[in-house]
Amino acid sequence: MENPHRVLHRVTFIACAIFLAVQVIEGALMIPLILVYFGYPQVSMQEICSELYKIAYDDADRRCEYPYPLFFQDPTPEPDHYRSQSQVFGPVIPPRTHYKVPGWREMVTIVEQRKAAAGRASGVGDHE
């Protein structure tokens, strides 16, 4: 019997063959390619890593600690050990919002106070 989806199957076959070949090459060769791009083996992996750190954090003092301590003695996140990040990059994500969150029905007083302030500013007696 003639396959009614012959064209679709042909296209799928070619597309799958190309995609599969590229995926296999990428999966197998991406790491060596990146290492070679950055100068391996003349530059060691740790040196590459350290240089990348210096670029990423724009800080010449940063280096790639290796071996990294398996159990952190200090739970402080890595950026808090350094001063430079928000100075260099501006506000970090997620930003600290510093909102004054209203309490239970506090909005009533807030709105009343705001209205009173607005009234004072425009002069309450003027409209009468």
Place this chain on the structure above:
Amino acid sequence: MSDVALDAGIGAPRDDAPFEKARAIQKRADRHLMIGSALIGTMVLGPFGIPSFVYGLWLLYHAEKEGLPVRPALMTFVGCLVLVDGLMNTFGAAIDVLASHSLLVRTFVMGIGLWIDSGYFWQFNTLAVGGTSAPGEKAWEIANVFVLFPMRTAAAWGFLSMKRWGLQWMMITCWMGVYAWVGYMWNFTTYSQMRLVDIVFPVYGWWLYNLWYLTPFIVLPYLYTIDPKIFAED
């Protein structure tokens, strides 16, 4: 497939030897394909995966040439594509989630970040959970590593084994893949100013690297055109 083929000519005198041979070759080829895919999927051990993977394909190619009833090549390609895609995304993203302080991962992930996607470079390893610090990226990674891609990998394996559930789960997980692509792309594009500027290969580099993972879109139409009855029910 061979089960179905064996049941086809009831009562007819027949030589079972080709079926037995095909079944054995199929099993051996699938084992090589699986081992190869898994090694390629780890990225780190990738180069060692190619010989096994190619040998698996070669076995099937020659069996088909000999006229043995092995799984059709198109089905093998579709299954393998999803299998490699699933494993590469499972392991590839898992190393960023779980091994973000190993030397190789820091070098590789930050390296590829500086190449094509600053989301894997900017403020790398600075959140409570290590690895990428790009807005939203971690959430997609966790969802992909722990839900979507393991499911796709299992589905591809079921599909290659010609199980009915494999076909069904291929459809389900390919649609999940469409969902993940849309969500991921929108998150990615929203923060493109931070992710796609001041890098080695901006935008086109990302597409050259990631285009090949659009598998759901090329596989889905095909999945709806094959007869579920040729898949084993168990």
